[in-house]
Amino acid sequence: xxxxxxxxxxxxxxxxxxxxxxxxxxxxxxxxxxxxxxxxxxxxxxxxxxxxxxxxxxxxxxxxxxxxxxxxxxxxxxxxxxxxxxxxxxxxxxxxxxxxxxxxxxxxxxxxxxxxxx
Amino acid sequence: xxxxxxxxxxxxxxxxxxxxxxxxxxxxxxxxxxxxxxxxxxxxxxxxxxxxxxxxxxxxxxxxxxxxxxxxxxxxxxxxxxxxxxxxxxxxxxxxxxxxxxxxxxxxxxxxx
Numbered sequence: 001x002x003x004x005x006x007x008x009x010x011x012x013x014x015x016x017x018x019x020x021x022x023x024x025x026x027x028x029x030x031x032x033x034x035x036x037x038x039x040x041x042x043x044x045x046x047x048x049x050x051x052x053x054x055x056x057x058x059x060x061x062x063x064x065x066x067x068x069x070x071x072x073x074x075x076x077x078x079x080x081x082x083x084x085x086x087x088x089x090x091x092x093x094x095x096x097x098x099x100x101x102x103x104x105x106x107x108x109x110x111x112x113x114x115x116x117x118x
Numbered sequence: 119x120x121x122x123x124x125x126x127x128x129x130x131x132x133x134x135x136x137x138x139x140x141x142x143x144x145x146x147x148x149x150x151x152x153x154x155x156x157x158x159x160x161x162x163x164x165x166x167x168x169x170x171x172x173x174x175x176x177x178x179x180x181x182x183x184x185x186x187x188x189x190x191x192x193x194x195x196x197x198x199x200x201x202x203x204x205x206x207x208x209x210x211x212x213x214x215x216x217x218x219x220x221x222x223x224x225x226x227x228x229x230x231x
Contacts, residue, residue, distance in 0.1 A: 004161070034219075041127070043120070044162070044207065044221040093161050107219060109154075109161035 003027055004096050006110035013084055014118055021079045021113045023094030029074035030096035034107060035067075038091045050077045084117045091115075121145045122210050124222035132230050137195040139225045141208035144189065148210040152219070153182060153193045156205045165206075166193070169213075198229045 003026040013019050023033055031052050036044040048069050049057045056069035066088075068080040081088050091114050095107040123142045131137045139153075149170040154162035168175040168182045168191070175182050181194045195202055205226045209219040 006161070009159075041223075043122075043223045044219075046218060046220075049218070091159075095161075106152075106164060106167070108164065111161045112159065114159065 002096075002098050002106075002108045004030075004094065004108050004110040006094055006113050008113060009111060010114045010116075012116045012118065015085055016083055018080055018082045019084055019115060021081075021092055021094075021115075023077045023079070023096070023110050025075045025096045028096075028098055030077075030098070031074060032097040033071060033077040034095045034097070035069060035077075035079050036093045036095065038093060038112075044093065047079075081115065084115070086117045089115055089117045120223070121148075122208060122220045122222040124206075124208060124225050126225050127223070128226040128228070130228045130230060131198045133200060134197045137193075137198045137202065137227055137229065139193040139195075139206050139208075139227065141191045141193075141222050142189060143191075143210050143220075145210070145212075145220075146189070147212045148220075150211045150213040151182070151184060151191050152209045152211075153180075154207045154209060154221075155202075156207060156224070158205075162207055195227075198227075200229045200231050203227055203229050 005024045007022045033050045035047045038044050047062045050069045050071040052071045058064045071077040093112040095109040152167040153165040156162040166177050166180045166182050168184050184191045205224045207224045208222045211219050
């Protein structure tokens, strides 16, 4: 159990376009999902916390109008990078918090999405 | 400011020997610690965790040690296997506040056959 998927796994887009990344919990319901960004040889940086049915909570320095998060159901959260620029190129990873499987309150991560903006 | 630090970016160990990965943290409010393993272009996978009420947690070949006074934790892998080669991240959180995880910068482990 506790499988999290992301789609797409890799996307290349032109500067100025918008890109949507989906994060799904496949075999459980996740009331909370997290979006991270990882730069090369850097730590995972939390971007925002997404709660089903409510607005996402963004970390300091993360532009909420640029990184739109929608957690429309208990199994799906989406991250839309709007008007993408080359500096948005990164590895984006989502995670979902599981409260019914041990270890309780654990986060399980998706496989990540590699975004390249030309 | 990096609240969780892994000062060794890489580590090489011979197969069968012990791998010791270290992690330091600065926030004394952290009460839950985890280790994740990550392969390139994949998401992290959970390995083992420890609550601050314990100083050791063991799961098969993996043991995590927590030294609260030193704000230090370590992951021991014994015996190390080539399949253990990956990047290992430690993470810390304050459990009752909603579980924001603070990650270290990772240590790349290479187990040499």
